[in-house]
Amino acid sequence: MTSPTLRIDDLRLSFRTWRGLTEVLHGVSLHIRKGERVALVGESGSGKSVTARIVLGLLQELKSSRIDGVVEFEGRDLEKLSAAERHKLRGTKMSMIFQDPTTALNPVYTIGMQFREVLGRRVKGISQRQARDVATAALADVSIRDADRILASYPFQLSGGMNQRVMIAMALANEPSLLIADEPGTALDVTVQAQTLQLMRALVERHQTAVLFISHNLGVVREFADRVYVIYKGRIVEHGTAVGLFADPRHPYTRALMEAVPHITGGGIPEIDEESAAFSAPMAVHEGCAEPGASA
Amino acid sequence: MTAPILSLQSVSKTFFLAGREVRAVDDVSIDVAEGECLAIVGESGSGKSTLANMILGVYPPTAGTIAYRGTPLPARRELKHRRLIQFVQQNPLSALNPQRSVGVSLRLALDVHGIGKKSERRAEVGRLLEEVGLPASFMTRAPAALSGGQRQRVAIARALACRSEIVVLDEPTSALDVLVQARVLRLLQELRKARGLTYVFITHDLSVVRNIAERVAVFEKGRLVETGATGTIFSTPERPYTRRLIGAVPVVTDAEMALREQLTEEFTGERNESA
Numbered sequence: 001m002t003s004p005t006l007r008i009d010d011l012r013l014s015f016r017t018w019r020g021l022t023e024v025l026h027g028v029s030l031h032i033r034k035g036e037r038v039a040l041v042g043e044s045g046s047g048k049s050v051t052a053r054i055v056l057g058l059l060q061e062l063k064s065s066r067i068d069g070v071v072e073f074e075g076r077d078l079e080k081l082s083a084a085e086r087h088k089l090r091g092t093k094m095s096m097i098f099q100d101p102t103t104a105l106n107p108v109y110t111i112g113m114q115f116r117e118v119l120g121r122r123v124k125g126i127s128q129r130q131a132r133d134v135a136t137a138a139l140a141d142v143s144i145r146d147a148d149r150i151l152a153s154y155p156f157q158l159s160g161g162m163n164q165r166v167m168i169a170m171a172l173a174n175e176p177s178l179l180i181a182d183e184p185g186t187a188l189d190v191t192v193q194a195q196t197l198q199l200m201r202a203l204v205e206r207h208q209t210a211v212l213f214i215s216h217n218l219g220v221v222r223e224f225a226d227r228v229y230v231i232y233k234g235r236i237v238e239h240g241t242a243v244g245l246f247a248d249p250r251h252p253y254t255r256a257l258m259e260a261v262p263h264i265t266g267g268g269i270p271e272i273d274e275e276s277a278a279f280s281a282p283m284a285v286h287e288g289c290a291e292p293g294a295s296a
Numbered sequence: 297m298t299a300p301i302l303s304l305q306s307v308s309k310t311f312f313l314a315g316r317e318v319r320a321v322d323d324v325s326i327d328v329a330e331g332e333c334l335a336i337v338g339e340s341g342s343g344k345s346t347l348a349n350m351i352l353g354v355y356p357p358t359a360g361t362i363a364y365r366g367t368p369l370p371a372r373r374e375l376k377h378r379r380l381i382q383f384v385q386q387n388p389l390s391a392l393n394p395q396r397s398v399g400v401s402l403r404l405a406l407d408v409h410g411i412g413k414k415s416e417r418r419a420e421v422g423r424l425l426e427e428v429g430l431p432a433s434f435m436t437r438a439p440a441a442l443s444g445g446q447r448q449r450v451a452i453a454r455a456l457a458c459r460s461e462i463v464v465l466d467e468p469t470s471a472l473d474v475l476v477q478a479r480v481l482r483l484l485q486e487l488r489k490a491r492g493l494t495y496v497f498i499t500h501d502l503s504v505v506r507n508i509a510e511r512v513a514v515f516e517k518g519r520l521v522e523t524g525a526t527g528t529i530f531s532t533p534e535r536p537y538t539r540r541l542i543g544a545v546p547v548v549t550d551a552e553m554a555l556r557e558q559l560t561e562e563f564t565g566e567r568n569e570s571a
Contacts, residue, residue, distance in 0.1 A: 043473035044444075160340075189339040190500055194544040216473060219503075219546025246548060258548060260478040262503040264530060265551050269481045269507050274445070 003075035004031040004292060005178050005210035006055065011069035013050055013059070013234075021066070024050055025234045028069075029291050034177065035208035037201070039225035039242070041215055041257075047234040048214045052180045055212065056096060057086040074177060091121040095171040097200075099183040101163035105155040111166055112151030115173070122174045138169040142199050161192035168200055175207060182214045197224055218261055222246050227289065230254045232279055240286030250286070252278035299366030300327035301494050302351065302381075302462055307360035309346050320346040321357070322518040328462070333488065333495040335505040335526070337541065338515030344498045347515070348464050351496060352383050379409045382455035386467040388447035392439040398425070398450050399435025405457035424453040429483060445476035449483065456487065462494045470501060481508055502545050506530055514538050533559065 013025040025047045032038045042048045053059045055071060057078060071078045073094065078086065098104040106114055115138075116131040123130075136147040142165040144150055155163055164185060171179055184200065185193035201224060204211050215221050221228060221242070228245045230238040230253065238251040249255045256279070260272045309321040321343040328334050336344050350357050356371035363369065369377055385391050392401055402421045406412060412420050422432030428449040439447055448468060455463050468484070469477040485508065488495060497509055505512060505526065512529045514522040514537065522535045533539050543560045547553055 043475065190502070190544040190546075191339060191540055194546070217546055218474070218548050222548055223546055257474055260474040261548050262478075262481075262501075262507045263549060263552050264503045264506050264542060264545050264547060265549070265555055266506055266527070266530070269478055269485060271482065272475055272478045274475050274479055 002034075003072065004033045005036075005074055006030075006032040006212065007070070007072040007292065008051070008055070009070040009072075009291070011051065011054065011071065012067070013047070013054065014066045016064045016066065023234065028231070028234070028236055030229050030236065030239075031292055032178070032210045032212060034210055035205075037204065037211045037213060037224060037226045039213040039215060039221040039228045040231055041218060041221050041228060042231035043216055045233075046231045048216075048231055049182055051231075052096070052182055052212060052214055055178075055180060056090060056094065060086075091118060092174045093176055094178040094180065095174065095176045096180040096182065097167050097171045097184045099185075100187040101167045102155055102160055102187075104167060105163060107155055109154070110151065111153055111155065111158075115151065115170060118170050118173055134173060135169075138173040139166070141172070141203055142166075142169045144169070160188050161196065164188060164192070164196050165199065168196065168203070172203055172207060172209065176209060178210045178212065179204060180212045180214070183216070184213075185220075186215075186217065193220070200224075218246075218257060230257070236283055237279070237281070238284045238286075239289050240284075241289065244286045244289075248286075250284035252276065252281055254284075299363070301330040301365055302328040302496075303363040303366070304347075304351075305361050305363070307347070307350060307357045307362060309343075309350060309355075310358045319518050321350070323360070324518075324520045325360075326513055326520060326523065328494060328496060330461075330494055331488070331492055332511060333497055333509045335509035335512045336496060336498045336515060337500060337502060337505055337512060339500065339541075341517075342515040343518040344500075344515055345466060346518075348383075348466055348496065348498055351462075351464055352381055353377065375409065379458045380460055381462045381464065382458065382460035384448070384451050384455050384463060384465045384468050386471055388444065388451040389439060391451050392447060392454075394439055396438075397435060398437050398439065398442070401439075401450070402435070402454055402457055405454050409458040411458055420457075424457055425450075427456070427487070428453045429479075443476075444472055445480055448472065448480055452480075452483070452487070456491065456493075460493075462496065464496045464498070466498045467500070468497075469504065470499065477504075484508070500541075502530075502542055503547070514541070530555075 008028060008030050011025055011028040014021045014023045028051060040048045040051060050059060054067060059065050060067060115135040119126050119131050119134055135151060139147040139150060144165060185196050213225055225242045228240060228242050229236050232253045238254045249258050256272055259270050262269060304324055304326050307321060307324045311318045311320055338344050349355055351362060353373035361368045364380060399421050402424055403417055406417045406420060421435050425432050425434050430446060430449055469480050472480060487493060499505060509526050512524060512526050513520055516537045522538050530542065533542060539559045543556050547556060
């Protein structure tokens with residue numbers, strides 16, 4: 001059997017502060033196979049974004065962080081790679097889409113120049129003309145027809161939705177095997193968000209890209225993901241297929257999350273506790289959703 | 297018949313940007329009844345926040361009038377007008393002065409508007425905090441020492457401190473986590489009932505609107521394109537734009553999915569007819 005694109009096993013993270021160690025992740029395990037869209041859902045401070053940053057290898061560079069556990073990318077243990085090798089993976093084999101596209105893009109360079117820089121990560125010394133051709137094709141993938149105008153523009157000259165599409169096109173231009181999307185589109189209008197999600201979904205399906213989708217929005221997750229991990233205070237509390245989890249949420253925390261979401265069919269604002277002892281109940285795993293390599 | 301608590305008549309706002317005229321709000325007329333929650337929805341750039349700023353008196357309309365209980369409000373608002381209409385914004389961290397303790401921020405609202413006797417204001421601050429579900433001991437805390445939900449509760453307390461009648465809420469819960477959001481929305485509902493407040497609730501989150509507002513006003517490119525009772529807007533929206541807004545809401549239940557599909561189908565059906 002081929003190894004999953006991403007496998008995280010018993011990942012622990014703590015930060016050294018003046019008060020001592022602050023534990024952030026308490027043994028997170030998850031995996032994503034080729035072409036799978038997996039969501040990591042949780043509230044702010046639950047540890048979802050730091051997990052993404054560890055996968056990218058960004059937190060490892062922080063002196064105050066202490067990381068234990070295994071992160072395997074296409075069967076290779078990332079810990080055993082040198083800093084240079086890890087650097088080579090970023091932007092080529094794994095890429096990331098951020099929440100706010102307008103701040104993620106550099107305001108003083110045109111989209112075209114930034115695109116060329118991204119493409120240059122894979123093809124060293126790519127010519128301006130080649131870069132423009134590849135970029136035009138990548139933009140066409142996200143339904144941008146007038147590529148010439150977009151490539152000549154600065155990010156602030158484009159709308160948020162347009163910048164988001166540019167980000168998606170850039171992130172997928174080097175055909176990565178893993179795409180990390182951290183709350184994509186939450187800074188955008190709902191209509192634009194719905195469009196960009198559809199685009200992204202179609203693209204990753206076509207390229208068979210594995211996606212780690214980080215979000216706090218259950219509705220968005222339901223529409224995008226195949227499988228879902230729910231994270232609460234640095235622990236995975238539930239893991240199931242999107243269909244299974246939304247039809248039958250088993251963990252008290254997942255249930256609270258689902259109840260708290262206001263519905264467009266009405267029903268009022270529910271009475272929910274922000275915290276409850278039940279949220280610390282053991283993890284609920286849906287059938288057929290065990291971690292690979294787990295001794296079961 | 298008594299006049300509505302807030303009445304906008306042919307209100308427009310034009311900005312001049314780089315020599316270009318931008319009509320942010322275009323000929324909007326709408327009444328807000330006392331005690332109701334009117335939701336204002338639309339995409340970004342539809343004029344929602346410009347409208348809020350005009351209601352609050354941040355800047356006057358270019359044309360048209362805004363009246364409080366039948367009396368037009370002046371372009372330059374006096375203190376008594378400002379007391380009546382208060383504001384809660386999306387990000388409470390930028391709404392509260394980071395250098396001031398929660399107590400001082402609330403106290404200032406009482407001082408400025410001369411609410412109650414000086415000797416009783418400290419007790420009033422404690423009472424306000426308790427009213428929004430925080431312990432009175434929080435008055436010594438700095439905003440940075442509070443969570444997002446707690447900060448928003450303080451911002452709400454401050455908006456109520458001067459015994460305001462109308463509260464303009466601009467995306468008050470979109471920066472909050474779902475569990476916290478549900479609690480703050482409940483608080484807002486309870487306060488409205490207890491104090492008989494009128495809300496102008498600005499948001500692009502239609503699932504929140506469905507559950508908190510009695511009436512919805514839909515804005516598109518500065519124009520008011522549709523208004524109606526919340527139930528009606530969601531079951532039989534007239535404008536394609538409104539349907540598109542509802543159809544784009546990410547949903548979690550099958551019942552919601554069915555409603556959305558039904559609206560989108562009608563929408564595409566209509567588009568084919570007109571084509």
